[in-house]
Amino acid sequence: MGKADFSPIADTTRRAEIVALLRRAILTGQLEPGQKLNELRISEQMRVSRAPLREAMRELVQEGILTSIPYAGTFVIDVTAKDIDDAYSLNKVLDEFAIERTWPLRNQRFFDELDRRHETVKQATRNRDTTRQIETALQLHGLIYEWADNSVLLETWQRLTSRLQMYFALHQQARKEAVPAADIHEIYVSLLKGTDMRAAQRHAREHIDLDFEELLSYARGLEQRPSKGA
Amino acid sequence: MGKADFSPIADTTRRAEIVALLRRAILTGQLEPGQKLNELRISEQMRVSRAPLREAMRELVQEGILTSIPYAGTFVIDVTAKDIDDAYSLNKVLDEFAIERTWPLRNQRFFDELDRRHETVKQATRNRDTTRQIETALQLHGLIYEWADNSVLLETWQRLTSRLQMYFALHQQARKEAVPAADIHEIYVSLLKGTDMRAAQRHAREHIDLDFEELLSYARGLEQRPSKGA
């Protein structure tokens, strides 16, 4: 059959590209929490007018990684230990739900995709590319959300992901050492392939606990850190 | 003491007002699902330029009640039975979590607020104001989210609320009869005041089931309904 699956072509608006650029800058920590985004300066740097830039910023405000105060400016969100803890506890609940929904829908394509993403994480780990390591680990984790066949759940996860990626990036940036080379995802993947759903859910919970443990103690340390301005 | 608590003053930007206007129009069903929003026409009607209107629309796109296709237009989201079912099942999980978190934080102020909102619903019911009835019922329901002391959870709920309100409004609009005068929230409120958390969670689940039951059958009926254009 000549039936090819074409994915939708890329958004060719400046707005979409600006959103991607800004998001990346925030999630990798290039833009620090609390920092103000000067519209004129950024628009000149990007060789773009302020209109699409402002529209892009509105999107990121709604996405939850920017915050806007009328006539004062738009800022990268501040990260508090409470924020991380909130995201963390919600994540646990959502994980359990996502696994429950994904469970009966697992098939060979799911397992293949699981392996593929796992491999991508391992590769990033080998390359000592911490930023990409965070990104790919979240993508591995996100598979259960993509597979759960619930659009609202997926959206919720994607919003959460933005923040988590930002938190982890900040954490990594703070302690300059490389992340553990040991593969902490091995068990997670194998449990998702297994037959005991409860076990998978339980592990996901503990798995998350592990990841967040350090993150939280780190965040509690920098509490009341002054926001850096431009 | 002359120490007054001042809440932040209202956003006085056109953008914010436009967002409120558009959201209301969508959530009350004035703008139908699938309908296209003509920027020029709306901006002229509101006596506003397209810039703030477009920024407002970006916000609502991210809020999930509008969808944008580059160079084609921005449309009110289409409502499918699956969407409602997805929102419904996630809502159940979130409710359980919200109740769990709110439970130890309940105090007199909580109970008072609960009664206040309950009273507001009853008043809207007496006045046969169905739109307000939906709105107030969701606000009553939202108290456990506001009280749970988890900002991420609250945000998630607020996004979900937008859709739910839209769904219920559509439903109401379809079947023109008035909503049941019987007070279905009575038990919910009393259980939240009680001592059996599990019972409250269980009831919330069933309570939601009741509300959604009709909504779902209605939505399944209008599946493949053609989207109405401008």
Add this chain to the structure above:
DNA sequence: CCTTGTCAGATTGTCGACAATCTGCTTGTC
């Protein structure tokens, strides 16, 4: 010394006009 009024500079919010893109119709060709 502290408070209040004023002002200049910088930044955000809004506007009207232009450019890019899509849609549907018309036209020409076979």
Add this chain to the structure above:
DNA sequence: GACAAGCAGATTGTCGACAATCTGACAAGG
């Protein structure tokens, strides 16, 4: 008559300029 090319209208995307608002400094007054 079927079909592709191309044109005109409408709509969205982007731009540069102007208006509204905030911030901080400075001066006047108590």
